[in-house]
Amino acid sequence: MKKLLRYMAPYRRQVAMAPLFMIIEVALELMQPRFMARIIDDGVGKGDLRLIWVTCLLMLGTSALAVIGGAGCTYFSSLAGQNFGAELRQALFRKVMSLSFAETDRFSTASLITRLTQDVSQVQHTLVMCLRMLVRQPMMCLGGVVMALLIDIRLAGILLLLMPPIFFMSLLTFRYSRPMFSLIQEKLDRLNAALQENLAGIRVVKAYGRSDYEKRRFEQANRGLSEQHLRTARFMSGMMPLTMLIMNMGILAVLYVGGWTVRSGELSVGEVMAMVNYITQILFSFMFATFVLTDFSRAKASADRITAVMDTEPSVVDSEGARPIAAAATQERRAAAVEFREVSFRYPGAAGAPVLQGVNFSLRPGERVAVLGSTGSGKSTLVHLLPRFYDVTAGAVLIDGCDVRGYRLSDLRDKMSMVLQESVLFSGTVAENIRWGKITASQEEIEEAARVAQAHDFVMSFKDGYETLVGQRGVTLSGGQKQRLAIARALLKKPSLLILDDSMSAIDVETERRLQASLKDACANMSILQIAQRISSVSNADRIVVLQDGVIVGQGRHAELLRSCRVYQEIVESQTGEDLSRRGERGGLRHD
Structure with missing residues (x-):
């Protein structure tokens, strides 16, 4: 919790004002039992109607001032809490965005969403409660004890006997409720994960008729969360009746002893009633302190989860002495030269053989190199090393003769555009999604990129053209349309290196042919x-690299690989149905 309190620093004034207003409220409330005693003893007892009216007016006046004090405390504590929550949430989001893939893989998406929303809200709520209750309750308790001692030491002694067991129960509640609330947050993560997966994959669920299965899976996660809430509630519910029992026993003891003191003439009826009020205030303060400790326990669990993210350092960062890429934004970019030099890679924490082993190949400026291989051969992993989504385990990846770890991350990623396997579009218009690659782009530049990506015609077929709204993740578009818009977004940036990660899989053959031809003309200053x-x-392609199980098994042009690489032949055979091995036997085809 201490690490998170630094986000309160800009709001010290509001944090200081809230307790000041609460002091006013508590001081005025502590006067009320004395006014009541005066009405009973001097007003009712002596029949002084004027005294009753004057004292009642004083009670109303002090109550009104107490309301102002309480409202001021609520205003300033809420202001500090809301600003604190916004600052903390923003800092946590910035931290999440700075993490490398290795770290975000460790925290699930659902868990990060829960931490950014509910965990931050829980800490914020507890802070507001603390600014109010942690000032009010100790002051009310201390002030009540002082006022009770001023009335009668014997009756105040009863109160002092009741305080230790209530204090012990409060500590017991705090100690055992904290792990329970941690479990609640973990169960909530699982519920959010099930919900997120179902909403993201709702079409797949319905297409495969798995709605009943997903309902049961969600029900299981939901039941787990409910059961944990009930276990926590059962524990907490036992604390409240015990606290109330102790408090009522204390009030009965005060009334019993107070009755004897009134009978003997040592105390008046009004003083006994005032004493009962003070004891009630004190014991209620302890009871509310238990509530605050419970909230604090829950907030501590949430704060630990937030701190776990904030304390995580990204594994991919700018190295010492990282140099910028010297290229003016107004200049035409030059095509990049890329080299993979003895590259090996294993995902963090993964066992078994590396995903990539001893990969060696280069991409000359302006060249188009294709990487082909079966599923799981390491193709996508290979291109993820270029923008440093991950760092190599061994070897080096070089761009323009410099190890990618020697560039500043922002400059390195600005040098390239990447179209991933899953074409992600954002809520907004078609133009806004394409402009995402270059926020300063004009409408003419957007349309030019769309024409190269073979997207202009279908965009103009929409009623609103480039101002057509795209649903979340592009749900209103087909797979091929989304891929073409993603390619247009990448082209708009005019990068030195264009990476296409299986980004034409949903495009029909004829459209792909036109797209390949337009890319050849438009990407003269790009390496692909x-x-x-x-x-x-x-x-x-100028050259094809064939991967199998993370190892390069062939390099060359299409015709060369048909003669020399058996893995490439098998891929061709699986797609064309032609038996190249027999043709190779007749024509002297060599096999690896």
Whole structure:
């Protein structure tokens, strides 16, 4: 919790004002039992109606001032709490955005969402409660004890006997409720994960008729959360009746002893009633302190989860002496040279053989190199090393002769555009999604990029053209349309290196042919590294790299690989149905 309190620093004034207003409220409330005693003893007892009216007016006046004090405390504590929550949430989001893939893989998406929303809200709520209750309750308790001692030491002694067991129960509640609330947050993570997966994959769920299965899975997660809430509630419910029992026993003891003191003439009826009020205030203060400790226990669990993210350091950062890429934004970018030099990679914490082993190949400026291989051969992992989503385990990846770890991350990623396997679009218009690649782009630049990506015609077929609203994640578009818009977004940036990670898989063959031709004309100042599954997508590449189980088993042009690489032949055979091995036997085809 201490680490998070630094986000309160800009709001010290509001934090200081809230307790000041609460002091006013508590001081005025502590006067009320004395006024009541005066009305009973001097007003009712002596029949002084004027005294009753004057004292009642004083009670109303002090109550009104107490309301102002309480409202001021609520205003300033809420102001501090809301600003604190906004600052903390923003800092946590910035931290999440700074983490490398290795760290975000460790925290699930659902868990990060819970931490950014509910955990921050819980800490914020507890802070507001603390600014009010942690000032009010100790002051009310201390002031009540002082006022009770001023009335009668014997009756105050009863109160002092009741305080230790209530204090012990409060500590017991705090100690055992904290792990329970931690479990609640973990169960909530699982519920959010099930909900997120179902909403994101609702079409797949319905297409496969798995709605009943997903309902049961969600019900299981929901029941787990409910059961944990009930276990916590059962524990907490036992504390409240015990506290009330102790408090009522104390009031009965005060009334019993107070009755004897009134009978003997040592105390008046009004003083005994005032004593009962003070004891009630004190014991209620302890009871509310238990509530605050419970909230604090829950907030501590949430704060620990937030701190776990805030304390996580990204594994991929700018190295010492990282140099910027010297290129003016107004200049035409030059195509990048890329080299993979003895690259090996294993995902953090993964066992078994590396995903990539001893990978060696280069991409000359302006060249288009395709990477082909079966599923799981390491193709996507290979291109993830270029923008440093992950760092190599061994070897080096070089761009323009410099290890990518020697560049500043922002400059390195600005140098390239990447179209991933899953074409992610954002809520907004078509133009806004394409402009995401270059926020200063004009409408003419947007349309030019869309034409190259073969997206202009279908965009103009929409009623609102480039101002057509795209649903969340592009749900209103087909897979091929989303891929073409993602390619247009990447082209708009005019990068030195364009990475296409199987980004034409949903595009029909004829459209892909036109797209490949337009890319060749428009990307003269770009180097292109393309991941693909279809032979038709890569057959015209300057060079093809064939991967199998993370190892390069062939390099060359299409015709060369047909003669020399058996893995490439098998891929061609699986897509064309032609038996190349027999043709190779007749024509002297060599096998690896």
